[in-house]
Amino acid sequence: MISSHKDVEKLTLTFVAEFGTDVARLWQVWADPRQLERWWGPPEWPATFEEFDFRPGGEVRYFMTGPAGEKPAGWWRITAVEAPHRLEFDDGFADHSMPSTHTVVTLSPTGGGTRMTTTTRFADLDHLEKTLAMGVEDGTISAMAQIDDVLGGA
Numbered sequence: 001m002i003s004s005h006k007d008v009e010k011l012t013l014t015f016v017a018e019f020g021t022d023v024a025r026l027w028q029v030w031a032d033p034r035q036l037e038r039w040w041g042p043p044e045w046p047a048t049f050e051e052f053d054f055r056p057g058g059e060v061r062y063f064m065t066g067p068a069g070e071k072p073a074g075w076w077r078i079t080a081v082e083a084p085h086r087l088e089f090d091d092g093f094a095d096h097s098m099p100s101t102h103t104v105v106t107l108s109p110t111g112g113g114t115r116m117t118t119t120t121r122f123a124d125l126d127h128l129e130k131t132l133a134m135g136v137e138d139g140t141i142s143a144m145a146q147i148d149d150v151l152g153g154a
Helices: 023-031 033-037 125-133 136-144 147-152
Strands: 002-007 012-019 047-052 059-064 073-082 086-093 101-109 114-121
Touching (some): 012 125, 012 147, 023 033, 023 101, 023 114, 023 147, 114 136
Antiparallel strands (some): 002 012, 073 086, 086 101, 101 114
16 A cells, blocks of 8 residues: 655645565665666656666656656666665756655554655745646656565565
8 A cells, every 4th residue: 555645834745555565675665766767657657767876865867758758867876875764866857847855764664564655845835836736746656556566576
């Protein structure tokens, strides 16, 4: 199950998902670009990671391919890596069409697996609302729903 919560006062959008695997295995869906490609982006917008420097100060560059062949590009600037429990990065569009965001991912063990909490902080309320209007909330839920297949090797 994947839930989402927007907090307009804190300017955040948070997703919480639980997976039936251990923290170390779930960490790999973030740390391995080939696994990340299998779920970063909804099924109709798959991602391709071209550059992947997964360390504090490192940069990640990717593009997503849309249904009509469009290829919007994005980037991350990794700000913290505490394997296998925490990742932080700034995230933005390569065309600078919107301000960047800051995302914190935490992986916590549960009784039967791992809880993944992903919180993104926005520059201002307008940025949060424009992002929501783009369908990012539903898109992220459908993207994260693909992680079980990645974990299962499908």
